[in-house]
Amino acid sequence: MRKKIIYPIFAFLLTVTIFQVAVLVNYHSTGSFFSFNNNKEPQTVTNIKEFEEYLTEEYVTPFEIMVTAGEGLSVYKVSRSSEQYFTEIWKDSITVLKDISASPLYEMYDETKWNEMTGRSGLIIKFGYDCPISFINWISDSVNTNSGLQSINKFMIIPTEGTEGDVYIRSGNTVYRYIGVELGGVLSNEKFLSLYQNIKDSSEFTYAYMTEVSDYDTFKGNVEPDIAVNIEADNAHITKIRVAGFELLTECMLNLEIEPDIYDLSPTMEQYITTIKTRLFGVYADVYKSIIGQNRDLTFSDQYNIYNIHNDGSISYRYTSSSGDAKGDISAAFTNALSMLTDLLSLSASDEIHIYLADVTEEENAYGFSFCYLYNDYPVLIENDGYAITVSATAERVISLDAVLYDISDASSALGETDLYDIRTFGLLSDAGMADLGLLKANNMCMAYIKNDSIVLSPSWIIDDEDMTVLTLTEKEAE
Amino acid sequence: MDSKKAMKILVVLMILVNLIMAGYIISLAVSQSQQRIDNKYIMSILEYRGITLECDIDNSSTPVFKLKHTDDVNDEVYQYLLLRDGVTTRSDDGMVITFIPAVTQRYENIDLDTAEVIARDFMEALPVEQNPYVLDYRQTTGVGTYSFQFNFYDSNSYIYDKYVKIQVSKNGIIEAVIGSISYEVENSGYTASDISIGNILVSNFTRQGISQMVLRKIDSGYLYIKETGQIEAVWRVLYNENQVRYFLTKDGEEVIR
Numbered sequence: 001m002r003k004k005i006i007y008p009i010f011a012f013l014l015t016v017t018i019f020q021v022a023v024l025v026n027y028h029s030t031g032s033f034f035s036f037n038n039n040k041e042p043q044t045v046t047n048i049k050e051f052e053e054y055l056t057e058e059y060v061t062p063f064e065i066m067v068t069a070g071e072g073l074s075v076y077k078v079s080r081s082s083e084q085y086f087t088e089i090w091k092d093s094i095t096v097l098k099d100i101s102a103s104p105l106y107e108m109y110d111e112t113k114w115n116e117m118t119g120r121s122g123l124i125i126k127f128g129y130d131c132p133i134s135f136i137n138w139i140s141d142s143v144n145t146n147s148g149l150q151s152i153n154k155f156m157i158i159p160t161e162g163t164e165g166d167v168y169i170r171s172g173n174t175v176y177r178y179i180g181v182e183l184g185g186v187l188s189n190e191k192f193l194s195l196y197q198n199i200k201d202s203s204e205f206t207y208a209y210m211t212e213v214s215d216y217d218t219f220k221g222n223v224e225p226d227i228a229v230n231i232e233a234d235n236a237h238i239t240k241i242r243v244a245g246f247e248l249l250t251e252c253m254l255n256l257e258i259e260p261d262i263y264d265l266s267p268t269m270e271q272y273i274t275t276i277k278t279r280l281f282g283v284y285a286d287v288y289k290s291i292i293g294q295n296r297d298l299t300f301s302d303q304y305n306i307y308n309i310h311n312d313g314s315i316s317y318r319y320t321s322s323s324g325d326a327k328g329d330i331s332a333a334f335t336n337a338l339s340m341l342t343d344l345l346s347l348s349a350s351d352e353i354h355i356y357l358a359d360v361t362e363e364e365n366a367y368g369f370s371f372c373y374l375y376n377d378y379p380v381l382i383e384n385d386g387y388a389i390t391v392s393a394t395a396e397r398v399i400s401l402d403a404v405l406y407d408i409s410d411a412s413s414a415l416g417e418t419d420l421y422d423i424r425t426f427g428l429l430s431d432a433g434m435a436d437l438g439l440l441k442a443n444n445m446c447m448a449y450i451k452n453d454s455i456v457l458s459p460s461w462i463i464d465d466e467d468m469t470v471l472t473l474t475e476k477e478a479e
Numbered sequence: 480m481d482s483k484k485a486m487k488i489l490v491v492l493m494i495l496v497n498l499i500m501a502g503y504i505i506s507l508a509v510s511q512s513q514q515r516i517d518n519k520y521i522m523s524i525l526e527y528r529g530i531t532l533e534c535d536i537d538n539s540s541t542p543v544f545k546l547k548h549t550d551d552v553n554d555e556v557y558q559y560l561l562l563r564d565g566v567t568t569r570s571d572d573g574m575v576i577t578f579i580p581a582v583t584q585r586y587e588n589i590d591l592d593t594a595e596v597i598a599r600d601f602m603e604a605l606p607v608e609q610n611p612y613v614l615d616y617r618q619t620t621g622v623g624t625y626s627f628q629f630n631f632y633d634s635n636s637y638i639y640d641k642y643v644k645i646q647v648s649k650n651g652i653i654e655a656v657i658g659s660i661s662y663e664v665e666n667s668g669y670t671a672s673d674i675s676i677g678n679i680l681v682s683n684f685t686r687q688g689i690s691q692m693v694l695r696k697i698d699s700g701y702l703y704i705k706e707t708g709q710i711e712a713v714w715r716v717l718y719n720e721n722q723v724r725y726f727l728t729k730d731g732e733e734v735i736r
Contacts, residue, residue: 006483006486006487006490009490010489010490013490013497016497017500020497020500023504027507046617046695046696046717047616047618048616048695048721049618049619049720050591051591051619054620054621278582281585282582282585282649283582283584283650335622339587339622339623339649342622342623
């Protein structure tokens with residue numbers, strides 16, 4: 001009987017031994033007890049940056065982000081260059097826009113409400129133009145269910161408790177309020193104060209909201225209450241900048257000016273033209289004919305596309321065929337516009353050109369996109385025109401483009417200069433005879449550079465309305 | 480000794496061996512479960528620091544073999560690229576080949592997927608053993624400009640110095656960088672990591688100010704250390720926009736490249 005039992009026990013123990021040995025061997029070769037697949041698959045492909053993410057970091061950014069902890073006389077502009085605060089706030093704000101697109105509207109007010117809320121502890125994010133809701137939906141990957149909201153000019157985020165807060169959206173003269181909105185990342189109430197403190201510590205200038213330093217009734221309807229005015233910086237250091245056309249284009253056009261025979265170009269001139277065509281059209285360079293006009297403009301054209309390089313180095317493009325009826329999806333139109341824009345920027349030898357989207361318009365048959373240059377947080381605007389690049393595009397293609405292409409660099413350090421300016425806003429307005437706010441019209445005011453005939457530019461104070469008023473800052477003697 | 484007695488001794492021995500193995504397996508299981516608890520704790524520390532983890536912390540997959548660097552230079556890829564239109568250069572040690580092809584095609588509406596097809600086509604045409612190369616990451620680097628990296632994956636571990644990095648734009652491939660290293664397996668055997676990747680993360684990753692930090696991928700493999708001429712087992716941490724840090728699996732020391 002015992003002999004009969006011992007063999008099954010032995011067999012059982014042998015099986016258990018083999019099993020345990022297999023488990024241990026497997027553990028030491030795969031790190032897992034029961035995964036007998038020795039060939040572990042590597043982790044899936046990592047998408048480091050999606051195209052939309054790239055856009056919202058590089059091109060589609062707000063014009064200004066202002067932050068205050070509730071003291072309206074201590075307002076700070078979030079710098080684009082400081083430790084990614086700007087990008088992080090903007091990315092978290094995009095999530096907020098996505099959330100409210102599906103949230104119920106709490107209340108609607110007239111523009112007086114915006115004045116009432118300006119100065120509350122929180123952030124104001126300004127696009128600087130009426131951004132169509134279709135564009136907002138695209139960048140925030142959302143579907144807007146608030147049919148009343150057609151565009152967003154700016155919005156205010158007020159953290160209230162925990163990770164919730166109120167959001168006020170300014171669209172035209174109407175203010176839309178959403179309550180209990182989920183605020184993630186740096187926007188949550190618990191992180192907001194440290195965010196504010198960090199931005200305050202790294203800010204060069206302190207601003208005040210217009211409504212805190214002047215009676216609202218004196219400028220109501222004419223001047224936006226959230227305009228950031230400077231009341232204390234009488235010795236602000238702001239660099240001069242050097243703004244010059246792309247070397248390749250200006251050299252080419254200068255040589256063309258002195259070219260003795262436009263029907264028999266010199267080898268140097270041929271080389272310039274070939275280089276420009278190759279950079280713009282790649283393998284299709286040969287498809288484009290080069291034509292030199294009597295005014296010495298350089299034109300590249302095929303059957304439907306005409307690129308004109310003018311003798312001041314600016315470029316225009318026209319699509320000469322019918323563009324069709326439908327303008328299509330705004331995201332595809334913007335991608336087309338940006339694609340052509342980056343082709344043009346490839347003509348520069350510099351990779352330090354910063355451009356931001358400054359306006360989006362919806363025309364009947366196309367979308368309009370305008371871009372400006374940016375240097376050290378300050379826009380570089382073109383005298384009279386404002387925008388440096390304007391593009392009209394549909395989902396199918398770019399219809400037209402006008403661009404003045406510049407490389408921008410610091411002129412002050414090159415000249416060894418320290419440039420000091422008195423940028424106190426009311427002093428500037430007073431000097432220009434514009435101290436009466438009741439007579440002033442302004443959607444915004446800010447520091448900017450204005451590109452005119454000069455190559456070296458000093459900063460100016462801009463009053464932005466339908467027309468742009470430029471108050472040139474006077475340089476102070478260093479003490 | 481009769482067979483009955485021998486069988487009895489064998490059974491007793493097997494019971495003892497099984498008990499020891501069972502005890503060892505239980506201790507490993509407990510330690511694995513403790514590791515999971517530690518990982519949760521580590522993740523909460525990283526979260527507290529504002530660091531986002533887009534991947535798992537997996538301590539188990541450290542390299543098994545020891546590799547030895549050999550001086551062989553694989554000339555096949557270099558010769559192949561020299562025959563193609565474009566500019567091909569090679570580093571002095573022969574480990575990195577850079578190829579800038581001539582523009583032959585235009586992709587007007589290029590997107591990430593189209594760019595990946597172009598990159599894979601180039602990859603497949605290279606005279607290298609194809610199967611071990613896996614797409615490691617893809618990245619948008621500009622408007623219509625994308626970057627792809629294929630890494631060599633051998634015996635459950637990456638060989639970080641064997642890679643193909645391809646940049647693609649609407650003009651097709653604008654640059655390909657091919658890293659290659661020759662090696663042989665010196666000996667095999669399980670080499671336990673003395674320090675967990677969790678501890679490495681906690682010791683080495685802190686956020687500067689409120690700037691974003693996203694850990695995108697953590698894996699392990701082999702890295703050639705130029706100074707010593709050795710190939711060492713390392714953890715690789717891929718974070719933010721394609722930034723990489725390597726740490727030796729044996730002691731957690733960072734490898735500065």
